Amino acid sequence: MRLPRPARLTAVSAAVLLSVGLSACATEDPPGQDAPPQSTGESSPAAAPSSAAPATSVTVTATTTTTPPPSRTSEAVPETSKSSGGLPEDVAEVREIFGSIAPASLFGEFDSCNSSGIDNAWECSGREVGQFQFFDSMSKAASTTQLITELRSSRVMEDTGRRVVGWSTLGTTAVITVVDNDQGLVMQQMVSSDRVDPEERIYELGLVDRPATEDPAEPAESETAGESRESGN
Secondary structure, eight states, rough: OOHEEEEEEEHHHHHHHHHHHHHHHHHSSTOOOOOOOOSOOOOOOOOOOOOOOOOOOOOOOOOOOOOOOOOOOHHOOSSSOOOOOBHHHHHHHHHHTTTTTSSSHHHOOEEEEEESSTTTTTEETTTTEEEEEEEEEEHHHHHHHHHHHOOOTEEEEOOOEEEEEEEEEEEEEEEEEEETTTTEEEEEEEETTTTTHHHHHHHHTTTTTOOOOOSSSSHHHHHHHHHHHHOOO
């Protein structure tokens, strides 16, 4: 059976379209096959282990240590060695040399004695009495005696030839001095004359005895007056 011309063209066109559709279906991926997963560049975290490690328990025990109190024997440590006379050794040594110009009570007030850096010279000090200088020199003793006995600014409280006690002033500073000319020993202390009376200071240190207090003459005069009245009656 022959088809008319328009019908043949229509059939050919349909066949061409059918073949193109079949080839397109052949080039597509078969259904059911999934595309491979794309890599995002990030690594997925590793799966946690099925069994976690047991946590370690740490127990801190506080230990209290009790230290026993020190014994009395360990506490009693003398700060300064004492001589047989109860004085520090350095003070006792100076006292042996200068015992003739100062009483023992003065040396008992000293805490320490040290060399002053000059030959045969020492410095002794005490909290209550202050600082004193000691010299073992015949020339020093002679020159000091001359100064204290001849200067107008000096005052002599005792002068036996061998022993001289007094003070000299320079401005507001007074120098209390004791000299033993026979042994060449000198002791001096500097004080402020504005605060300390040198004469009273010498008495306080026991370098010179205070003069005996004289009895007042008034009672004697009153007794004489009473006797004259009785004789007049």
